[in-house]
Amino acid sequence: MTTPQITLTPAESQAPGNLAAQLAGLAERRGWVDRAAFHQGHRAWTHGEVHTLAARAAGVLAGHGVRPGDRVLLALPDGIAWVTTFLAVARLGAVAVLVNPELPAAEHAFMAHDTGAVLCVTGPGLEDRFADRACLGADQLVALTSVAEPADACPVDAHTPLYVQYTSGTTGRPKGVVHGHGDPKAYHDLIGRRLLRITQDDVTLSVSKLYFAYGFGNAFVFPLFSGSSAVLVDRRPAPAAVDELVARHRVTLLYSVPSAYAALVADRGSGHEACFGSVRAAVSAGEGLPDGLGGQVTELLGAPVLEQIGSTEAGHAFCANSFDHNAPGTVGRPVPGFEVELRDRAGCPVEEGAEGELWVRGPTVTPGYLNRPEETERTLVGGWLATHDRAVRQPNGAYRHLGRTDDLEMVGGITVSPLEVEAVLRLHPAVREVAVAAVTDGRGVGRLRAFVVPVAPLTAGLEDDLVGLAREHLAAFKVPRSVSFVPSLPRTPTGKLRRHLVRQGAW
Structure with missing residues (x-):
């Protein structure tokens, strides 16, 4: 045409x-x-x-x-x-x-x-x-x-509001994050062009969707600013569909989340390695890449895995691995133009080599949440964004991600509030107590599981009833994949839930 x-x-x-x-x-x-x-x-x-x-x-x-x-x-x-x-x-x-x-x-x-x-x-x-x-x-x-x-x-001008994306806070209440007309060009210039070396000859496939920050940059911003192209899929593709799309369009840059990469690796017996000859890099974000999975993906694709971390508030990645500096097991170094600090609970910088919360300052950090002045004031302090991510700085300058500081879970690259899921499951009269967490399965991928203290006696079919209840009230990605019935939940002497033990699935 x-x-x-x-x-x-x-x-x-x-x-x-x-x-x-x-x-x-x-x-x-x-x-x-x-x-x-x-x-x-x-x-x-x-x-x-x-x-x-x-x-x-x-x-x-x-x-x-x-x-x-x-x-x-x-x-x-x-x-x-x-x-x-x-x-x-x-x-x-x-x-x-x-x-x-x-x-x-x-x-x-x-x-x-x-x-x-x-x-x-x-x-x-x-x-x-x-x-x-x-x-x-x-x-x-x-x-x-x-x-x-x-x-x-x-x-x-560059600061005129362009779009609003919603994220969830620790209470599960959605918060609208505002970004301006100048932000997308910065995503491309700092990440797409400088770190990923995108040219007009690249073809992108992003598992993350356009309405998420990760997918917005990958499959909308980068192609339009570079003259390249993106493959759009209205639903998350199954491993076999990824094979077919990559082969048909000669995809060069694959953007995905660890759970989807794990599914690709698990499906490798189908003999689909030949489909990925065009791929020059696999970018991973949305949640931590389990130990060993990156190496398996590289072996399958014949291309490096570049892990990064970002947030809706930052617009895209604020730390990222690149072709020049790739440190497996880390989320990379600060993106050019961004400053990163590790701080303790009091907001003071931690000593070198110590764990702390990631605070970020950079050109695309949101000016604030829509209609949430108090939450804006708590999260954005002096131009610095409190990410609520825990990390430690490695000697090579890269950051190793250690999880979240708040009660949020990452499932398939999407943030889920366990409090919201727990509130729905508690509607069932047979539930005495419940805790929800992303528990690592045998492949090293986090799956949402509900731990339920039932009202005695335990009735047959309760697990199916609870999953059905969740499906009725929640988005599909918030529905627990499984339910475990336990006699009690791990709590502190003051009655607070020990979520880190819930995530381990044993106490």
């Missing part, structure tokens, strides 16, 4: 801070307009097509009343509609609210209310969740885009 050349309007040339205008101009200047930007199924979209569609989608959104500063909620699976809708929102100077479309209805309703979204763009079957405000189905938006006039880019 021949792609129309992108013509920059006077408004675009006067809006250099607008992300959509930046990317459209970059594609034009670098000659990327006819290069593939995204692949999905057996279809590819060029950089030129993406920016043309986004400009027209912006015209549709403007016709639905979206104005600069308005918040537009995106409850969409990964796909070209997600990409063009995000760019359309950015083009108008509005703020995209990125949410996981698989969340329960109550969480979607909370996020729409919390942000005051003026419009919700949704995937199939989700429109009824946002009946109290204007809603536009993705299919309807695509149809209208095909006949719409393009909208000009709104002038903004």
Whole structure:
């Protein structure tokens, strides 16, 4: 397909801070307009097509009343509609609210209310969740885009809010994290170009989705700023599907989480090693890489594993391994432009070689949480972000991650509040006490398990009942994979739960 050349309007040339205008101009200047930007199924979209569609989608959104500063909620699976809708929102100077479309209805309703979204763009079957405000189905938006006039880019600066992503705190209450128009370019320049050496010839596959910080950088920001392309999949692919996608698209950069890498390794008996000849690096983040797994992945893929750590608040990685400095078993050195300190509970720097909490300062750290001034004040102090991650600095300058300082679990690269899961399981009358933790299985991967002190006597079928209850009230990634019935839970003399013992699965 021949792609129309992108013509920059006077408004675009006067809006250099607008992300959509930046990317459209970059594609034009670098000659990327006819290069593939995204692949999905057996279809590819060029950089030129993406920016043309986004400009027209912006015209549709403007016709639905979206104005600069308005918040537009995106409850969409990964796909070209997600990409063009995000760019359309950015083009108008509005703020995209990125949410996981698989969340329960109550969480979607909370996020729409919390942000005051003026419009919700949704995937199939989700429109009824946002009946109290204007809603536009993705299919309807695509149809209208095909006949719409393009909208000009709104002038903004680097600090103008661009998007909001939600994370969970220790109580499980979602918090909206704000990032500006200047942040994505920094993600690319500091991580994509400098550490990962991404060029226009790279092809990306990210298991993490676009509505998460990790996936947003990997599969949206990096391709559009580098002229490369990304393979989009609306659901997490099974190992066999990863094989097929990598082989078909000649993927060069694979981004995933330890649990998915462990599944690939476990499936290696299928003789799929030949599929990965194009891969030049496997990036791992979202949770700690279990000992030994990185070596197994390297053996399978024939490529180095580059582990990193980041957060929604930082936008992407703040510590990362690279081709120049790769220290297996660590999350790497601070990303260029970032400062990292290890502090004790009082907020004072720890001695060299001692364990501490990671505090981070850098160009993309959020200015704060949406509508949460007190939590912003606690977490952001003098420009420094308290990550609640524990680590120790190695002699080579890399940091070894030791887990979280708060009551959060990482499962499949996604943060889960055990308190939220426990609250649901306690609804069952046969549950006396319950504790939930990510327990390492035989492959070294964390799986969510519920430890239940039942009301005597233990009834048959209780495990199935509890899992069913969780599925009814929680997102799929928050549902325990198993239930263990125990006589008691480990507690301190003052009655506090010893979560570190729960995670070990034995006491």
